Amino acid sequence: MIRLRDVHKSFGSNHVLRGVSLEVPKGQNLVVIGGSGTGKSVLLKTILGLVPQDKGSILVDGAELTAANRDDFLQTFGMLFQGGALFDSLKIWENVAFRLLRGPKKRPREEARALAIEKLGRVGLPERVADLYPAELSGGMQKRVSLARAIAADPSIIFFDEPTTGLDPIMSGVINDLIRGLVTEMGATAISITHDMTSVRAIADQVCMLYQGRVQWLGPVADLDHSGDPYVDQFINGRPEGPIATLR
Amino acid sequence: MSRALTQPLAQLGRFTLDLIGGLGRVMIFTGRVVSHILRPPFYGRELLSQLLAIGWLSLPVVALTALFTGGALALQIYSGGARFQAEFAVPSIVAIGMVRELGPVLGGLMVAARVSSSIAAEIGTMKVTEQIDALTTLSTNPLKYLVVPRVLAATVSMPILVAVGDIIGIMGGWLVGTTRLEFNSGSYLYNTWTYLEAWDVGSGLVKGAAFGAIVALMGCYHGMMSGRGAQGVGAATKSAVVASSILILAANYALTEVFFTS
Numbered sequence: 455m456i457r458l459r460d461v462h463k464s465f466g467s468n469h470v471l472r473g474v475s476l477e478v479p480k481g482q483n484l485v486v487i488g489g490s491g492t493g494k495s496v497l498l499k500t501i502l503g504l505v506p507q508d509k510g511s512i513l514v515d516g517a518e519l520t521a522a523n524r525d526d527f528l529q530t531f532g533m534l535f536q537g538g539a540l541f542d543s544l545k546i547w548e549n550v551a552f553r554l555l556r557g558p559k560k561r562p563r564e565e566a567r568a569l570a571i572e573k574l575g576r577v578g579l580p581e582r583v584a585d586l587y588p589a590e591l592s593g594g595m596q597k598r599v600s601l602a603r604a605i606a607a608d609p610s611i612i613f614f615d616e617p618t619t620g621l622d623p624i625m626s627g628v629i630n631d632l633i634r635g636l637v638t639e640m641g642a643t644a645i646s647i648t649h650d651m652t653s654v655r656a657i658a659d660q661v662c663m664l665y666q667g668r669v670q671w672l673g674p675v676a677d678l679d680h681s682g683d684p685y686v687d688q689f690i691n692g693r694p695e696g697p698i699a700t701l702r
Numbered sequence: 703m704s705r706a707l708t709q710p711l712a713q714l715g716r717f718t719l720d721l722i723g724g725l726g727r728v729m730i731f732t733g734r735v736v737s738h739i740l741r742p743p744f745y746g747r748e749l750l751s752q753l754l755a756i757g758w759l760s761l762p763v764v765a766l767t768a769l770f771t772g773g774a775l776a777l778q779i780y781s782g783g784a785r786f787q788a789e790f791a792v793p794s795i796v797a798i799g800m801v802r803e804l805g806p807v808l809g810g811l812m813v814a815a816r817v818s819s820s821i822a823a824e825i826g827t828m829k830v831t832e833q834i835d836a837l838t839t840l841s842t843n844p845l846k847y848l849v850v851p852r853v854l855a856a857t858v859s860m861p862i863l864v865a866v867g868d869i870i871g872i873m874g875g876w877l878v879g880t881t882r883l884e885f886n887s888g889s890y891l892y893n894t895w896t897y898l899e900a901w902d903v904g905s906g907l908v909k910g911a912a913f914g915a916i917v918a919l920m921g922c923y924h925g926m927m928s929g930r931g932a933q934g935v936g937a938a939t940k941s942a943v944v945a946s947s948i949l950i951l952a953a954n955y956a957l958t959e960v961f962f963t964s
Contacts, residue, residue: 504835528841539836541828553840556743603840 455480456501456611456643461510463493463500470496472667473510478660480515483637483644485654485675487689488664489698494647497664498613501645502528514611527611529558532604534633536616538596540588540603547584550574550602559607573602577632594625601629605636612637614646618653630656651690654678663689665698731923735853738846748851756817756852756918757859761866763816764809768867771804772796772874780883792883793890794897796875801898801906802962805868807954810913813860814946818921821852822942825925826935834926849922853915860914861907868906905961912957913950920946 456478463471470493478484486494499505501512503524512519519527540549550570554561561569571581577598588596597617604612614633618626634657637644648654654661658675663686671683678690688696775796783789825848828834837844872894879885921942928938 499835502835502839504838525841528839531839533836533839535832535836537831539832541833541836552842556745557841 455513455515456645457513458497458501459511459513461497461500461512462508463496463505464508470667471500471507474664474667474669475510476662476669476672478643478645480643481637481641482659483633483646483657484660484662485646485648485658486662486664487648487651487654488670489689490649492664493667494664495615498615498645498647502531502533502613529607530610531612532607532609533613534597534600534604534615534617536619538588538593538600540596540599542588544587545584546574546586546588546591546599547571549588549599550606552603553607570602570606573606574599576605576636577602578628594621594628597621597625597629598632601632601636605640608640610640610642612640612642612644614644614648614657616648617646617657618648618650623652626650626653627656629653633657654690727927728919728923731926732919734845735849735919735922738843738850739854743846745847745851748847749854752851752855753859755820756813756855756914757862760813760816760859760863763812764863764867765870767808767812768800768805768871769874771808772800772871772876773878775799775804775871776875776878776883780879789883790893792879792885793875793893796879797872797894797898798902800871800875801868801902803906803954803958805871806864806906806909806913807950809864809867809910810860810917810950810954811947813856813863813914814917814920814950815943817856818917818942818946819939821918821921822925822928822939823935825922826928826938829926829928830930830935844926849918849926852922853918856914856918857911858914860917861910864906864910865903868903901961905957908961909954909957912953916949916953917946920949 458474458476461471461474462469474493474497476484486497488494496505500507501519503519503521514527517523540546541552544552547567547570548555550573551561551566553559554566554569555563567584571584574581574584579595579598579602583591583595583599588599591599601617604614617629617633621629630653633644633646636642637657646653646657648657655675655678660672661675661678662672663670663683665685671681671686673681678686681687684697687693688698776792779792779795779799780789783791783795825834828848834844834848837847876885876887876890876894879890880887924938924942924945928934
């Protein structure tokens, strides 16, 4: 379980997170929605320790995350980045097996390669892509490779940052199905960020809407369409009119 | 009137603060890199790959630079020496000039142009495409994985490049001396060898190691501090080359002062 208590983060005078509290039960996928600049990415980076919070606490399975135990947390963690974030200089299989080629989970290269090919298979990619470089793959295939890398070490916690951004509707559907299947199959706890409402409905157990650095609404995905919150209604229906101010 | 007087002072103050702040950040970065060099884990495969990229692949640039510099130096010394009948000094001055100064400094500047820019662009691009964040989430310290191998590889390979450059530079002088200036080949080489002392060569190699460290540290530092987008990476690349070139020249003066005047 991941629990955030009153997390604050500012960059100078820009208060990005203004007291975020939420809970993600074990084995569930919480999807965070909200307009651009509402603090979704900062929220993920704060949990990861890439950006230290100014105030508040983050707990994983009851233990507070600190600089001292963050390495242990990251050992059980995987992440799909918005742009894939694959390492250009490494072959596809080396990207997928990155964690298996170094550090405490290090395996012999042949074994790591075999595991990478197995993970590539789980995201629907054939063995022949293993020896290619990221630049030789399409955007959709790169997303799949990034997904394979995220699950390579069988993490218990996975983050998905805009998993379907930049993909065509069919490839988005494929990625959504993969995420849903992997989270269910692995029993992992997940947090996802997306603007894609189709994706929200396909992968979420719980939905959290951030607005101006605070949790505006949090509830099961089944309640999303009748949340009774005018901010959520405006956002999910993409209406220009409503309480969320828009630039025109 | 008062604004016209205070504005330059304010600008000078801002520049000084920026300079001191920048130096402080570079010092802290260098300290962190050194601490990571001494602590495991060590990434041997990455180190080998950087030795190839920084050392081996810089060889043609350094060799060509040294060859032409050695040749030009021979012509200059011959022409200048003729004013006081000192043409015979060409071999020894070419050798001393190459190994003490021109080999390490020109080699360092060429490697700064080739390697520092490439490191800054690569790491800067990795930063803006979230690859650095990805490394962290994969339980890998970016300083240890990206910076340490590059700094070690540049520090180790630069003296070797300087040594090769020294030999090729001296050969450039010999080639011009024997083909254009009518020196006897055997006596040219004898004079080169006789007047060259071990410390002439050693000091150049030490300079090379220092310049290698500067080149890699500046490339990595500016890459890691890169701003967003293509403009941010471009600015980081430019800053890396400018900073490493200036620091090489400054360090060369300081080392020369230490090695040859004390």
